[in-house]
Amino acid sequence: MSKPNKLKKCLQVEIDAADPFKNDVLDRKANIEILTQFITSYEQSIVLCIDAGWGQGKTTFIKMWQQYLKNQDIPTIYFNAWESDYTDDALIALIGEIGLVIDNLSGEDKSKAKGFFSTIKNKIGYLTKDASSKEWLTIGSAIGSLISGGRIKVDKIAEFTANLGASLAKDQIEKYEKSKQVLFEFKQALSRLAECYCGDDDNKPLVIFIDELDRCRPNFAIEVLEKAKHLFNVDNIIFVLATDKTQLGHSIRAVYGQGLDVNGYLRRFIDFDYLLPSPVKSDFIVSLSKQLELDKYLNRNIFSDYPLIKILKDIINLYNLTLREQEAFCNILNIAVRTHFYIREDNCVTFLFLLNILKLKFPDLYKSLNRDNKSTFVSNVLENINAQYTANNTYYLEFLECMLLSVIRPASQFSYEETIDDYVRKYNLNDVKKQKLIHSFDMVKGFEITIQDLLTIKNAIEISSSFRLN
Structure with a gap:
């Protein structure tokens, strides 16, 4: 039995000699x-x-x-x-x-x-x-x-x-x-x-x-x-x-x-x-989380009844991470959550997902995060998120967008109805999206995040990246 905080890395899929499809999570x-x-x-x-x-x-x-x-x-x-x-x-x-x-x-x-x-x-x-x-x-x-x-x-x-x-x-x-x-x-x-x-x-x-x-x-x-x-x-x-x-x-x-x-x-x-047909990538991330013994952590709910694994699947599908990118993502996630307990909090973990993905897919945007440009950074991230959406997307990440908006203007300083209206107009969003945003703002009340929180998460990712899991 492994030790509670013993680090693991993502391993290559083991090909069982008697049954080569035993560990086939991609249905090949x-x-x-x-x-x-x-x-x-x-x-x-x-x-x-x-x-x-x-x-x-x-x-x-x-x-x-x-x-x-x-x-x-x-x-x-x-x-x-x-x-x-x-x-x-x-x-x-x-x-x-x-x-x-x-x-x-x-x-x-x-x-x-x-x-x-x-x-x-x-x-x-x-x-x-x-x-x-x-x-x-x-x-x-x-x-x-x-x-x-x-x-x-x-x-x-x-x-x-x-x-x-x-x-x-x-x-x-x-x-x-x-x-x-x-x-x-x-x-x-x-x-x-x-x-x-x-x-x-x-x-x-x-x-x-x-x-x-x-x-x-x-x-x-x-x-x-x-x-x-x-x-x-x-x-x-x-x-x-x-x-x-x-x-x-x-x-x-x-x-x-x-x-x-x-x-x-x-x-x-x-x-x-x-x-080669594109795999159902969400199945792969579930398999990796089990391999790294992260499944119990990811199966817990945040915002009342919203499981972390569902958020993770949505954001990985939204950004279309390859299988290899998912392995890199999970290696960093694994180290970060085991060495930085603060980022396990509900108001941080979804941003750990987001910043980790930005590091892999949009490194220049990720690097631009600093204390002096929080408004520019958040605006660029919101633009980046919207650039990934297509008409057929069914991902429910509006709460993430709402929390990003709160980084710029904390709830105590603005009307969320006004903020949502501005956001909807800027990206020409439809009424269905607007209603999801309104519902999400109700969900995330009390879960505001600050620029210091984002910098702490970024630091955790960087420390995790310095580990070399060969």
Whole structure:
């Protein structure tokens, strides 16, 4: 049992080997079952892209899918491109990952796989980037030998270069013919190696997951795409890329120029796109609160009958926090409420939510909070809140807006009816919204907050941010 105030951090979702969906709070099972049926229905090699934005759970999704495939006896390989982009050649990194799983095989399959892998390693030298540079090193060495004591043997170099053109042309033709043969043998060995992983079942391809491609160096990301499509386009292999295509497009334009048609370029390498459905994020925040043992604290009511968890769900949905941003939010919240008991009070906790989110999403606005600009800061925050609202919003955060208004003009100094009228006119709010604001003012009477309260909350967030939960 954990100690009462023992700090925890948000952990990666644990993928249970026996039941990969045991901790699936985002309801991904149906997506994975459909995609599995899809990839096992193809006879040819394909490249499938799982497209989702930063922090939307791509890595957890494909690791959950990988375990599901393993439980169906479908062989898989996981390749983190970002962790491998320190290498000079993507092909070597990919082949290295394939070789690492040979020991998972047994019996005759393992013996045959080692033979095919040996053939692949023998052929790979002709297909890597270094291969083409070796002959130029030889040429450079030859020219260097014609330089003696700092004096250049001009006649010898002229004779050497006169024969170089014809020699290079012949070598290049021979090299092209050789590379075609080597590529054929490489693909053949690769396909046979995949068969060893798959056994005798034609409906069970080798599935290679490539993750974090959008975080790689632009040149490396492009090279991974090229190698996956051109060199690994063989029977029995399926590639699944987990990436943010928008960010990947930025990387590609960094290499080929801003005017490039990125979608057209990517269609050369990606056969199918699957846009990962947006999760129900409020379910995720509930799961995180339980993991950090904050659920009892968040399930209590404030303002008579309004639970904190409902406020938290609303504000997270209003600001559209990604899953990764929610983890960062909860780590700060966890430390703040356990180390600063004052901010647990009802008049502070909702502002802890708000300022924490502003720190993550609008850091310049968050930093602008200080004692000398309270009116400007509050006005900017109210404008920011209203900018998040859409016609279909059903979030009930009017009490938060009312409390912000009270920071500027305390209740003892103004008529709340007049304040609400001014606020409604400024943002052209409808009568339904106005009635909600009036009701909220009745709720928050006695829960006024001051600029000093906001600065105290900000200080708690900053102290919490200084903790490094690795």
